[in-house]
Amino acid sequence: MPPSRPSTLIAELSYQCPLHCPYCSNPLEIGDARYRDELASDDWVRVFEQARALGVLQLALTGGEPMLRRDLPALCAAARDAGLYSSLITAGTLFSDERARALRDAGLDHVQISIQSPDPQENDRIAGNRSFASKIDAARLTRELGFPLTINCVLHRQNLDRIEEILELALTLDAQRLELANTQYYGWAAVNQDALMPTAEQLQRGEEAVQRFRERVGPRVDVLWVLPDLHEDLPKPCMGGWGRTAIVVGPSGDALPCQAATTIPGLELPNVREHSLEWIWTESDAFARFRGTDWMQEPCRSCPLGRQEVDWGGCRCQALRLTGDAAATDPVCRLSPHHDRVVAAREPARTDEFVYRAIRRPARV
Amino acid sequence: MTRPRLVTGARLRYDEVRAEHQMLVPEGVVRLNATAAEVLELCDGERSLDEIVSALSERYGGGDLRGDVVGLVEGLAQRGLVVDAAV
Ligand code: SF4
Ligand code: SF4
Numbered sequence: 182m183p184p185s186r187p188s189t190l191i192a193e194l195s196y197q198c199p200l201h202c203p204y205c206s207n208p209l210e211i212g213d214a215r216y217r218d219e220l221a222s223d224d225w226v227r228v229f230e231q232a233r234a235l236g237v238l239q240l241a242l243t244g245g246e247p248m249l250r251r252d253l254p255a256l257c258a259a260a261r262d263a264g265l266y267s268s269l270i271t272a273g274t275l276f277s278d279e280r281a282r283a284l285r286d287a288g289l290d291h292v293q294i295s296i297q298s299p300d301p302q303e304n305d306r307i308a309g310n311r312s313f314a315s316k317i318d319a320a321r322l323t324r325e326l327g328f329p330l331t332i333n334c335v336l337h338r339q340n341l342d343r344i345e346e347i348l349e350l351a352l353t354l355d356a357q358r359l360e361l362a363n364t365q366y367y368g369w370a371a372v373n374q375d376a377l378m379p380t381a382e383q384l385q386r387g388e389e390a391v392q393r394f395r396e397r398v399g400p401r402v403d404v405l406w407v408l409p410d411l412h413e414d415l416p417k418p419c420m421g422g423w424g425r426t427a428i429v430v431g432p433s434g435d436a437l438p439c440q441a442a443t444t445i446p447g448l449e450l451p452n453v454r455e456h457s458l459e460w461i462w463t464e465s466d467a468f469a470r471f472r473g474t475d476w477m478q479e480p481c482r483s484c485p486l487g488r489q490e491v492d493w494g495g496c497r498c499q500a501l502r503l504t505g506d507a508a509a510t511d512p513v514c515r516l517s518p519h520h521d522r523v524v525a526a527r528e529p530a531r532t533d534e535f536v537y538r539a540i541r542r543p544a545r546v
Numbered sequence: 547m548t549r550p551r552l553v554t555g556a557r558l559r560y561d562e563v564r565a566e567h568q569m570l571v572p573e574g575v576v577r578l579n580a581t582a583a584e585v586l587e588l589c590d591g592e593r594s595l596d597e598i599v600s601a602l603s604e605r606y607g608g609g610d611l612r613g614d615v616v617g618l619v620e621g622l623a624q625r626g627l628v629v630d631a632a633v
Contacts, residue, residue, distance in 0.1 A: 266570040291572040329555030400626030
């Protein structure tokens with residue numbers, strides 16, 4: 182069966198970032214030499230063109246902090262020329278008037294700004310950096326320049342109780358979209374699970390607040406509320422299914438089916454410096470490894486719920502982390518023999534202390 | 547709905563790779579048939595809904611397209627993808 186067409190390219194331009202979020206999805210080894218050897222502008226331009234030819238529609242310019250790339254306006258122009266819809270996913274601290282205008286003139290389509298909390302002090306504590314005020318300035322500037330604005334806030338135990346304030350802030354800033362993504366436990370978030378895991382009551386209250394907001398505000402702000410996997414008993418189709426809709430390309434050109442796939446042992450990552458995106462998508466072992474349903478083990482293989490092509494067996498990285506086998510059924514599934522590990526993870530030992538994301542060795546701050 | 551326009555950041559285009567009309571929006575795509583694409587191209591925030599209906603009815607030999615046009619525009623408005631330029 183030939184693979185479907187990808188619709189999204191996630192371009193992680195650089196893992197450098199002035200912030201230190203303890204749930205950052207970047208790999209723990211961000212300081213490694215292999216990640217510092219970043220792709221040149223020409224490489225990215227070629228990748229954007231190849232992506233469009235494969236059918237990609239949406240381009241996410243992300244990181245780390247993509248604003249640290251000095252060639253960002255040129256990359257936005259290349260995205261526009263290639264026919265991709267481009268989104269900048271930024272922490273906002275480097276989004277100055279001059280640079281923002283250059284991005285707009287180059288053809289950037291959409292700006293997404295992360296906040297860590299709607300409370301300035303709490304935001305700065307979670308980010309490990311004084312950044313709240315500049316984020317708000319960036320959001321205002323985004324709207325002044327006529328960009329559509331998305332606010333995103335990663336939710337966890339230490340900010341979930343402020344959900345009403347987050348919703349109000351998005352409305353005040355005239356955001357068109359608000360992404361409330363509950364933490365997924367890979368990358369730095371896995372290290373910080375004890376400080377981040379919310380309670381079931383918090384999630385319940387959060388969901389109710391979102392519901393009330395949607396009824397009151399209507400379609401003016403599109404609120405995305407993503408429940409954390411670990412609190413469910415059927416998995417989500419991770420990344421829309423392995424090798425089905427998305428391609429991630431890291432700073433040094435490694436292509437992955439999902440951002441956390443670097444943790445899977447024995448998965449040889451194809452690099453865009455050596456291969457075309459078409460080869461990577463259609464021929465590479467990494468993208469074929471868990472594509473479709475042939476690779477599945479029990480209970481997925483004979484799933485009594487007929488969900489094989491609904492959730493595609495869930496998240497491979499989560500299966501690896503909780504069962505030791507990347508090809509196992511995602512233990513979020515209540516049919517997994519390891520589901521008890523997910524249930525146990527909902528009640529972690531609690532701490533408020535973070536291990537901050539850092540380029541050097543992680544240290545307790 | 548008085549003067550419909552596409553939501554901020556929306557772009558209409560024909561995708562040669564997938565051979566279809568699309569409206570691209572932040573993190574999303576709406577696949578359109580050719581007629582829907584024609585309607586949306588007229589949703590520029592200047593024309594009224596009535597003007598859009600009569601422009602299209604004329605183009606298609608005088609048949610009354612009001613129901614179809616209003617249905618499409620209202621449907622997209624409910625999803626926040628078309629907004630009223632008059633408010
Ligand atoms: S999650 Fe935080 S630390 Fe990680 S890239 Fe985004 S802003 Fe930087
Ligand atoms: S057994 Fe596998 S396919 Fe069936 S619901 Fe669970 S994870 Fe999904």
